[in-house]
Amino acid sequence: MPSHEPVAGESAADTKRLPSQSPNRNPKHNSQKPHITDLPITWDNWWKHINWLNCTFIFGIPLIGCIVAMWTPLRVRTAIWAVTYYFCTGLGITAGYHRLWAHKSYSARRPLEVFLALCGAASIEGSIRWWSRDHRAHHRYTDTTKDPYSVRKGLLYSHLGWMVMRQNPKRIGRTDISDLNENPIVVWQHRNCKLRKKLGTIYIC
Ligand SMILES: [Zn+2]
Secondary structure (H helix, E strand, C coil): CCCCCCCCCHHHHECCCCCCCCCCCCCCCCCCCCCHHHCCCCCCCHHHCECHHHHHHHHHHHHHHHHHHCCCCCCHHHHHHHHHHHHHHHHHHHHHHHHHHHCCCCCCCHHHHHHHHHHHHHCCCCCHHHHHHHHHHHHHCCCCCCCCCCHHHCHHHHHHHHHHECCCHHHCCCECCHHHHCCHHHHHHHHCCEEEECCEEEECC
């Protein structure tokens, strides 16, 4: 699954910036202009509420895969790769992003960190830093307006909507991610997971 969201002012939800980040990386960003998520969804602006990059990853790529599979013969090597990829990316999120970095349930040596960071990136769920920040906010502010996956916005939203709809990063509750900012593997992965765009930064893995 993918991520994510243009984040002009991303670190409003964090307590510490990465060393090279400027307060506002987009000179055209107008802080007075309301974020699209603060406006009601209408026929004229519904498409602005959609996170099209995430939709491409969540719906577009699997759909293309299903269609193309009808004309592509299955090979044993492809099947082995698909199963291996599935379990490795799942491990990157469950053992890496979730328990190692978001919750600090255990500590790991560098080689394991690198392995989990690569597997997590391959799952297209955003960077460790981005994912863990949101997950810590989710636990700290569960089911409040500061919870990025709040079920109060609906069951569908808490499981899928938060990824396919744009979010206002300034609405997400503040969390302490200073430990992640001091982790060289996390910083390295975060810097290599983003695309610069006109409206800010988009995290692609
Ligand atoms: Zn958790």
